[in-house]
Amino acid sequence: MIDIKKLRDNFEDVKSSLITRGYSLDEPSFKALEDNRKLLQVEVEKLQADRKKLSGEFGKLKSSGEDTSALKKTIDLTNAELETKDLELQEILNSLNALLLDIPNLPHESVPKGKSEKDNVVIKNYGSIDTSNTLDHLEITNDIDTELAAKLSGSRFAVLKGDIAKLQRALISFMIDTAIKNGYHEYYVPFMANEDSLIGTGQLPKFEEDLFKTSDKLYLIPTAEVPLTNLFRNEFLDEKDLPIKVTSHTPCFRSEAGSYGKDTRGLIRQHQFEKIELVQITHPDHSMSCLDNLLANACEILEKLELPYQIIELCTGDLGFSSSKTFDIEVWMPSQNKYREISSCSNFSDFQARRANIKFKNKDGNNLVHTINGSGLAVGRCLIALIENNFNGSDSIKVPECLEQYFGSNEIKIN
């Protein structure tokens, strides 16, 4: 949620900033609502003050045994007027709030301007790509079984077997241990979250169709960002503890509504996938350097895995709803002959902190923190990259050195 004061005071600035990311503010309806709100709020608060005063007088009369009937008449009148005015005000406040919840975060000034992903900027390339192998992961190994998964659940699920299941487990352990080494505190969290949590991180109310909802009004988490960030919802943090760095491995659940026919083959786009998430709760003055730090933490994983990748800086038009600045890390996928997203590292500035009410106190008063997060990394896609990039072309997949202690071998034999 953006700051409503900014909207009131710098409407034109906010409006033009939002246009760069393709969002057009409904100016007349905001202005009308805001003018009305101001008028009604002043009236309502005046009436409330009146009632307070009159009730005090009423009490005094009553306790000294005097007649209260005349005063009661006045109070009743005040209360009646208050009730109608307050109802009107609530309605306007609700509309205003709905409008506000719908507005995406403002892009940071450093974000390149652009309309779509075509305008994103490649800012780094790492490793050298090998175009000799064009087989995809399903063709290389039989231990990824989507037909079995279809029997169990449906499309966009997978069953992993044997060494591939083990390799996934090795990847998870390696990534979590790397995060811990980089100063992140490990959490094990619930995989279902309540509505308030999803509102806090920005998935609700706008993106409900992307989530799986249970019959108990809980949602399956689409990312560990939700539980990890909401650990701090409604908390006052100690300024000296910032930045707080936390991590968790969780499965992630996404309905993928609206992506019918897209990435239908293999592990690339599933309803359920494993991910290690990195979250930093930071001081607003240092959030950009924290984002750089988090991005480096995510890249380190790919470098240790010896996988070629590139970093993309998203342009204003391609930014996610809650983000003010985002770097995507894309890993080389031989079978697709292109780079695919494996992590998205974002600075949400105070957007989530305002929704989730995460603050710290200092001598200047109460301040919203900034929240940063990114994957470190998406395990399913990492598995694909590893299988496809490390396939020797005939009968084995090389296991990188950093995984050997977790996997127990330096290669996977294919039969």
Added chain:
RNA sequence: GGAGAGUUGGCUGAGUGGUCGAAAGCGCCUCCCUGCUAAGGAGGUAACUGGGCAACUGGUUCGAGGGUUCGAAUCCCUCACUCUCCGCCA
């Protein structure tokens, strides 16, 4: 699933119809004192939000939502959560 107890400020915790946004303690801030540190003394310190250029001045909030009342932290109802005991159980 059954029975009971709770939910109050940054934290602990008093408060059972008006003088309560709320005692006390802790923490924090400012000042005093001590060579430094520790201890001690004085004062200040809830959040959110409106109006106003400002000085300043209103409103809301005691788990959430309803209700009773001129007036609710306090009484009633519904819900959520926490704790204890019983049952069941990985």
